[in-house]
Every structure is written in structure tokens, then in C-alpha cells.
Amino acid sequence: MNMTHQKVWTVCTIVLLALIPFALSGYQTSLATLMLIYALLAMSIDIMAGYTGRTPLCHGAIFGVATYVVMYYVTSAGGNPWVGMLLGIGLAALVSLVFALLAVRTSGVYFLLLTLALGMVIWGVCQRWTSVTGGENGLRGAVRPDWLVDPSRFYYFVLAVGLVATLIMWRFVQSPFGLSLKGIRESESRMKSLGYHSTRHLIIGFVFSGVMAGVAGVLYALFNSFVSPSSVALAQSVKGLLMAIIGGVGTLFGGVVGAAVIIILENVVSSFTERWSMVLGVLFVLTMIFAPEGIVGKLRSIKWSRKGSK
Amino acid sequence: MSFTLFQILNGLTFAALLFLVASGFTLIFGLMRIVNLAHGAMYLMGGYVAYAVATQFDSFVLGLVAGAVATALMGLVEQSLLRFANGVELRQVLMTLGLALIIDDSALVIFGGDTFSMPTPDILKGPLEVFGMAYPRYRLFVLLVGIIIFILLWLLMNRSRLGALIRAGVDDAETVEALGVNIRKVFIFTFMLGMALAGIAGALGGAFLSLYPSADSEILVYSLAVVIIGGRGSLGGAAVGSLTVSMLSTFGQVWFPELSYFVIFGPMALLLAFRPTGLFGRPQ
Numbered sequence: 001m002n003m004t005h006q007k008v009w010t011v012c013t014i015v016l017l018a019l020i021p022f023a024l025s026g027y028q029t030s031l032a033t034l035m036l037i038y039a040l041l042a043m044s045i046d047i048m049a050g051y052t053g054r055t056p057l058c059h060g061a062i063f064g065v066a067t068y069v070v071m072y073y074v075t076s077a078g079g080n081p082w083v084g085m086l087l088g089i090g091l092a093a094l095v096s097l098v099f100a101l102l103a104v105r106t107s108g109v110y111f112l113l114l115t116l117a118l119g120m121v122i123w124g125v126c127q128r129w130t131s132v133t134g135g136e137n138g139l140r141g142a143v144r145p146d147w148l149v150d151p152s153r154f155y156y157f158v159l160a161v162g163l164v165a166t167l168i169m170w171r172f173v174q175s176p177f178g179l180s181l182k183g184i185r186e187s188e189s190r191m192k193s194l195g196y197h198s199t200r201h202l203i204i205g206f207v208f209s210g211v212m213a214g215v216a217g218v219l220y221a222l223f224n225s226f227v228s229p230s231s232v233a234l235a236q237s238v239k240g241l242l243m244a245i246i247g248g249v250g251t252l253f254g255g256v257v258g259a260a261v262i263i264i265l266e267n268v269v270s271s272f273t274e275r276w277s278m279v280l281g282v283l284f285v286l287t288m289i290f291a292p293e294g295i296v297g298k299l300r301s302i303k304w305s306r307k308g309s310k
Numbered sequence: 311m312s313f314t315l316f317q318i319l320n321g322l323t324f325a326a327l328l329f330l331v332a333s334g335f336t337l338i339f340g341l342m343r344i345v346n347l348a349h350g351a352m353y354l355m356g357g358y359v360a361y362a363v364a365t366q367f368d369s370f371v372l373g374l375v376a377g378a379v380a381t382a383l384m385g386l387v388e389q390s391l392l393r394f395a396n397g398v399e400l401r402q403v404l405m406t407l408g409l410a411l412i413i414d415d416s417a418l419v420i421f422g423g424d425t426f427s428m429p430t431p432d433i434l435k436g437p438l439e440v441f442g443m444a445y446p447r448y449r450l451f452v453l454l455v456g457i458i459i460f461i462l463l464w465l466l467m468n469r470s471r472l473g474a475l476i477r478a479g480v481d482d483a484e485t486v487e488a489l490g491v492n493i494r495k496v497f498i499f500t501f502m503l504g505m506a507l508a509g510i511a512g513a514l515g516g517a518f519l520s521l522y523p524s525a526d527s528e529i530l531v532y533s534l535a536v537v538i539i540g541g542r543g544s545l546g547g548a549a550v551g552s553l554t555v556s557m558l559s560t561f562g563q564v565w566f567p568e569l570s571y572f573v574i575f576g577p578m579a580l581l582l583a584f585r586p587t588g589l590f591g592r593p594q
Contacts, residue, residue: 106582109400113538116347118575121572121575238411277415280411284411285405
């Protein structure tokens, strides 16, 4: 894919996304909003899974922490939503720093397990610390600032934030620092012997991806006006990871494709059956068997093999 | 004093149950490098099957056997599915995650969201005098089963040819295969054994922890902690890990009810920072 080609694609996608509130119904626009939020989460997961080679299962929890902070700060403490959003992203960064310090020395399956366990701690705390989190009942209330109440304006707000965040993530993975993460993915020992402080690089990568998950989480608070322990549960991390995988691990933009596929599918499936979680499970198993490299990854590999045969 | 003793007994019985789940988990992890995230779902499935059979035929033992057989067969199905992952660890883990979602949702369809308790036989009902205080007989029975299964597993692992093969497989599966052993058979056996243990645990736990839709992820997280603390593939590690986790959890719930998760996972994280392979695990 050459540069002009890529630019055309990017511009087309952005124009299409910008037209959504005009072309689609209010309900479909809100689905598109949700899709953009999850696309951010999926991309933040892809930074870990695709670029550092460490698949996390805790990003749903980091995402949920940011959601909880906004909901608590605005509804229970009566604070300003913008401050709440900053605090949410801040706490997401702090939580991911703690997780990073504990987890980055492991890799592979151990990393997955450890992040799963850490994510469960967050879930346990949200479930039991009822005086702050409201326990099973969760927290409810309108937290959107006044000028974002209009759904299509909110859509554009999410789109703008999403585009800026995507651009930052894109710059991040393309930067020399992002390349050093890729190097660690390929061979940590070699990067170490080249003089890189691999642990420090991984911690920075983790915190960066946690901040992005936090951005998605605060947007989700504004979108949903409700948070409960199920927002921080393992299922949330699993959903985000599946989006990243279906889109294609290590492709960054695959996250957008994956989020679109899953959100649309969830909506279609839920309209005629309650067995969404089973469908998600089947999807997971089938993806792992037939297309572990994901949609964008598959398209790329087809492209490569065509080029090779020419 | 008797309160503390009561809590210690609670911790011990919970440890016995955890050991049943975690021993299978750790053996599968150690031998096949498969982290079976469907293990909690298997526990729940074993419990539900045992409950259904036990109430149908009014027999606790029959229920227990049915639970173990059902999960062992399910293990066989899972094993054959996992072969599609071509031994790529992450693909396997994510597949087991998908399977866990499928099993859980099926259980929800069949049994609904209600809480069930496995019926216990009359001999195991009521309290028993222990050191001058009354303690539920059934929980002591679970403790006894846990100890018996630990001994049996220990004998299997350390005194039988099969155990020697499994231990050799944990260290280096390729070399064992090169020596002319059909390691696949050993794999399948271990997998089914681990699943059956999870099923038995579900049946036993179903009577005192009761069965409900999220019971599986709770037990899964506890067994993860056990394996991370004890180390991959080590039976002794699973026993020590179970004791540690269950004691921390029991006393954590008494002393710091809102933070009981921290009490378990704090020490786990600290241990991991200094010994990434767990107490008894060997570096790869």
C-alpha cells in the first residue's frame, strides 16, 4: 500500500464517518458513537497485543475505572464533567502504571493471566466497595455537559476525540519509540543487549495504552450515563480484545473494523435472540481456528501473496 | 479462640475444594502449556450436571460420578478443538475463553439465573463435634476428599509410570516423544483427568458454595491465583497455593470485607515480582 493510496482510504473513511448523522437514524447514530468508543478501546489493546507482543486482559477494567470516576465525580460528588473526565483519564493512567509495574516483566501466557487477575481485582473492588461504587446497582445520572446533549453533536465530539487519539496512537507506533516496542516483541534479549531499557519501554507503552483506554472509558460514561460492575468485568476486556483480534492484531486501524463488526453483529443478534454471549464465544473459537490474523491482517496477507505471484 | 478455629477450618475446607480445581488446571498448564480459561466453566458445568442427576435419582454419589464423567467428556471435546490452534499458546488461551463463554451461556439457558444447592446425603448432614465445637459434617467431608485426592494424585505422579511420563512431559515433551512414547495419549489423559477433577469440585462445591451463573469466574480467578503462587505444573505448589489463597481469602473476608480481593492478590503480585515462576515452578 503506497502513501497516496493510504491517504485516499483515510480521507474516504473520515468523510463517511462524518456523514453518518445525516445519513442514518438517531438510533443508528448512537450505535456509531458506541462503535467509535469501542474502536478506541480496541486500538489501545492493539498497542499492547500487536506492538509489544503482550496480550492484555485488563483493559476493560482500566476503561471501566475511567467510566466509574466520571460517574462518581459528576453524580455523587457533583463536580464538573470536564474535570471528571480529566480525573478519569488520570486514574486510568495510575491504575495502568501499577499494573504495568507488576506485569511487564512477564510475557506470553503469564502476562495474559496476570493482567486477567489484576483486572478481576478492579471488578472485585467495584462490586464490594458499595459506599462509592453503588455495588451491583452501579451509578446512574446525566453526566454530559450541556452543549453535548444533542446526539449528533455528541457524535461529532466523539469522532473528533477519536480522530485525535487515533492520530496520536498512529504517531506513537510509528515513532522510534514504537519501533523499539516492536523490537522488544521480536526479541527482548536482543533489544536489551543493544542497550535498550526494555522494562522501562514496556511500562511507558502500557501506560500510554492505558491512557487511551481511559479516554474511551470517559467517553463511554458520557454516552451511557450509567456504570455497573459489568462495565469493568472480564467480558469487557474480552470484547475489546476480540475486536482487536478480529480487526487484525498489529494493524492498529483493524481495531476500528473489529469494533464495527462486533457492535453491528451484537445489535443484529440481540434483536432476535438473547444469546449474544454464546455468539461471542463461537465467534472467538471460529476466529482462532480460521482467521487468527484478523480481517485487516487477512486482507494484507492476500495482497502480499498476490504481489508475490505477479 | 473457637471463632479463629472455626475460620481456620473454613479455610482448610475451601483449600481442599480449590485444590481439586487448581490441581487439574496446573497439570494441564504444566504439561500442555494450555491455560484452560474454561476450567471455571467446567467446574460450574460439573456442578450443574451433578445437581440435575442427584435430584433426579436422589443419589449424591451418582450425581458426583455424572458430574465427573460429563466434564471429562467435555474435556475430550475441548482437546480436539484445541488441536486446531496448532500449539500457538495465545490462540489456545483465547479459544478456551470462547469455550468458557459458550458453556456459561448454555448453562444459563438450561438452568437460568437461580441459585442451586446440591443435595447432600443424610449421613453428611448436621454438625460434628470438633475440639469442643460444632462444625458442619459436610465441610469436613470435603476436606477429607481433598486430602484423599491429593494422596492419590501424589501416588499417581510419583509412583506410577504414567506419572513419570507426565512429569517428564512437563519438563520436555519433545524429548519424551522422541523416546518413543505417544505423548498425545498422555496429554489427552491428563486433560480428561483435570476436567474430571473440576467436575468433582463443582459437585462438591455445589453443596456448600451453591451454584449460580458467576460462580465459574470466581473459582477461575482463585485457581489462577493458586497456580500463579504455586507455580506451573507442580502438585505440591497447587496444594501450598490453595492453602495460601484460601486462608488469605477466609481471614481477609473477616478482617477487611471490602478489600478481600486485595488481600489475595496483593501477596500474589508481590510474590510474582520476586519469583515470576511461582514458589515451586521451574523457569522455562
